[in-house]
Amino acid sequence: MAWKHASLSPSASARWIACPPSARLAAQYENKSSSYAEEGTSAHALCAYKLEHALGRRARDPTEDLTFYDEEMETCAEDYAAFVLQLVEEAKATCRDPLVLVEERLDYSRACGVPDSFGTGDCVIVADGRLTIVDFKYGKGISVSAKRNTQLMCYALGALGAFDGIYAIETIRLAIYQPRLENVSIDEFPKDELTKWGAEVLMPRAKQAYAGEGEFQAGDHCRFCPAKADCRKRAEYNLELAKYDFAMPDTLEEDEIAVLLPRIDEFIAWANDIKAIALQKALDGTHFDGYKIVAGRSVRKYTDETAVAKAVQDAGFDPYEKRLLGITAMGKLLGKKRMEDLLGGLMIKPPGKPTLVPDSDKRRALDPAAADFKRAVSA
Ligand code: SF4
Structure with a gap:
């Protein structure tokens, strides 16, 4: 090739x-x-x-x-x-x-x-x-x-x-x-x-x-690899983690969780890549024992919005609701500077839900005892 x-x-x-x-x-x-x-x-x-x-x-x-x-x-x-x-x-x-x-x-x-x-x-x-x-x-x-x-x-x-x-x-x-x-x-x-x-x-x-030489090495970098879904090395790397998990005692100790944590994101990403490639192969005709293709959940939708509005108006109702634009859409409407001038004092950024991340993440660490932190957990 x-x-x-x-x-x-x-x-x-x-x-x-x-x-x-x-x-x-x-x-x-x-x-x-x-x-x-x-x-x-x-x-x-x-x-x-x-x-x-x-x-x-x-x-x-x-x-x-x-x-x-x-x-x-x-x-x-x-x-x-x-x-x-x-x-x-x-x-x-x-x-x-x-x-x-x-x-x-x-x-x-x-x-x-x-x-x-x-x-x-x-x-x-x-x-x-x-x-x-x-x-x-x-x-x-x-x-x-x-x-x-x-x-x-x-x-x-x-x-x-x-x-x-x-x-x-x-x-x-x-x-x-x-x-x-x-x-x-x-x-x-x-x-x-x-x-x-x-x-x-x-x-x-x-x-x-x-x-084309050297050793295959799996890790976080696999997420951007075109071979990520069917690479054997990546599968071995993640299955190693799965085996380790199964070998655990009934309840995990904190130091055992600490060992698993750095690998979890990559494990989830890999599992999702496997699901995606399996679906693609199934759609291409491969049969996986114990699995079948079904239609996913779907919601009803209008086929012609103009006709719907007219039909409802003709029946004497107002089919529209008036809502304030969300912050992203408002930003697009006004532009960054005018948005700040007009609405700077009318917007707040509440604390986000606590997330456990590696020390290398550049966000400031939260104090679990702080009041804001507790509110965000219960939100
Ligand atoms: S998916 Fe495989 S080939 Fe791609 S970077 Fe990871 S280990 Fe290397």
Whole structure:
């Protein structure tokens, strides 16, 4: 089978660094686009335009060609441009004329020892003193951390290969701007740490990944792997946990629960992936003993809303209800700033339901004895 270089992409680097053979395995799966991915592409195009415009450069407004566009995307793109401008101003503190590159192709082939290894950096700020890599994330499912983020480190190696020596780069800054989760994550470390990581971690793993060698290694990174549903290694990894669970005494001790906790999210994700692929196979004709396909629960719906409204009005009733817009819809209607001006004093954010998360989660830990905490538990 022909080897696809694109499978060694920076965006999947956390996965193929942890599990090198996954790159070649993943290439066997169809690359399915999703509406989320298309929405992200539209948002990135708008961001690039807003940033070029904010930098005083000529650029074509892509809005009318975008597959997805709404008020929220407009606000996010404008906020992103303002965020980058702030970083550019900071760069001017150490460099009179920093270079600002938008949607730049960054080739890190030399750094990883594998040909045609490249990605596109949303924004790169090259300055004496510091190289900054900025990545815009439009997703709102998972909050992405910049902390030693391998995707951005690959970009940084590409940028370093092109500009080190031309600019006196000493530190590397990685910045993720994820407006829909109000997530701005920044990491900074010495240039030497990046080059050491490139030589000692990235290069050996990239070479293994390219050659389809190395050990399969399951973990949290499996969630983004195209092979996640039918990978044997991932199944073994999770079934190991299931066996451990069954071997437990009648009631679990706290230290036993502590052992299970870090594996539970991945176990649930894997179980759901197995259910999804089993359904797909069943729909394609596979019979699983003891199982059948049935129609899921469904609710009645109108076939023609206009005709329904007319029929009810003709009968002398009002078929419509008038309700206040929810906060998200109101935000889309008013825009972020006007919403804050008009309604800032009329909105509160009650504490969310308590959730148990690993220490690495960046949210502030709650005090179980606090009154707000108790109210949220009983809500
Ligand atoms: S599912 Fe996990 S273990 Fe399997 S190939 Fe993908 S990353 Fe590796």
